[in-house]
Amino acid sequence: MEKKYVHGYTPRESARLVDQATTLAEILHHDTAYPAGSRVLEAGCGVGAQTAILAGNSPGARFVSVDLSGESLRAARENVDAQGFANVAFHRCDIFRLPFADESFDHVFLCFVLEHLPDPAEALSSLRRVLKTGGSITVIEGDHGSTYFHPDSAYARRAIQCLVDLQAAEGGNSLIGRRLYPILRESGFRDVSVSPRMVYVDSGKPGLVEGFTKNTFIAMVEGVGDRAVRAGLTDETDWGRGIRDLNRTTGEDGTFIYTFFKGTARK
């Protein structure tokens, strides 16, 4: 099954993903560390934005990072090599047909992957097969429906909805964060616990205004503008207003809120 990726595979998108992970690393990953000697599967590593953080936080663990895109894997390998980590092996494969023996990993990790899959529960079941009994799974996803801001704007909300709709048309679900708890349970995991990670931004936090609201979130929305217009979901005038109004939330009196969800569970 060919995995579609709503944000595309351009170099600019790769840069955005790396920036995004660097900005969010502390919020999302500070409490993920694997013991020395443990074997960890990173499913859907993409361009390696999270891989380098994982490898750095758990220098004694051995990571196997897989993705369906050979191009992304090359970028991931370059990214990880450039940072001097030697504890990551890369494999090109499909999450739904993993070429690994049952119960061959101590832990499984995936981040921003389920949102792009038509059947996230099936993916989790496939990952559960290769996880040892008692081993942990960690799943991080966003939820675009968690977004709100001041000043509020129907145009800005509509621009975000275009991204939600495009992702849904490709079989994904960008509102998946709120569903992590039931999906993990439906996939047979136990001890499921979900921890929301809110990013709250006001002008007292200039690093987040730049690093999150502008360079991560608005950049992500802007990246689908041409396709949203071509798909008839909006027109250029309304789209431009939406992006303008999103940028207004980065002003002195603006606020911007988005929430990621981090789920952990055991097999």
Added chain:
Amino acid sequence: MEKKYVHGYTPRESARLVDQATTLAEILHHDTAYPAGSRVLEAGCGVGAQTAILAGNSPGARFVSVDLSGESLRAARENVDAQGFANVAFHRCDIFRLPFADESFDHVFLCFVLEHLPDPAEALSSLRRVLKTGGSITVIEGDHGSTYFHPDSAYARRAIQCLVDLQAAEGGNSLIGRRLYPILRESGFRDVSVSPRMVYVDSGKPGLVEGFTKNTFIAMVEGVGDRAVRAGLTDETDWGRGIRDLNRTTGEDGTFIYTFFKGTARK
């Protein structure tokens, strides 16, 4: 100026407010404590749901709790007396015309008040007058636009929007949480800091399912059903579907998310 209160003044509503505060007390109030001897103004104490928590967390502080409604003040006094707190004095007055000298309080506290006022910044300016230079203000507000849930439902979202619209028609703003930062700054306060307090509920948290989703949030929405129908914002069929779908989020596979905002600042 007569202050309208969207939720009304019925005994059932009083019980809901007290339940709500008990459930949320830890999330909202655990980090508010005033030094012994300090004089604290609680503005808009209502039926005293927060007053008892404040008095209990800061037994050495002296509270002056004010409200425009004599009926609410009587309930607040009974509530505080029943819990044995002797460090609260009650006064009936208008936040916009406070009968207190300039700089006569060490600290000011208000919770779920600004959302009901047509000019929240003016209220904050009035409160700032009676606060000593260097004293703190603490403001807690919800934001109904922060609500999302699984399973998602347009009927449930519409029912919540009815509450937002009714509150707006009475001059309030139930989306005020996201605006705390700019409003506090516009009102002349410094060192403004806003801390979001998310309530994330899944079926692994049965206390929150009952105490927050059902008995606080859904009860609050249900309370405006008759008025929403009378105002033509919905009809009985759609309203019933909305409430049914809100209740679906309290099931085994449901999740429910709401966020309060706690702002602190200094004069």
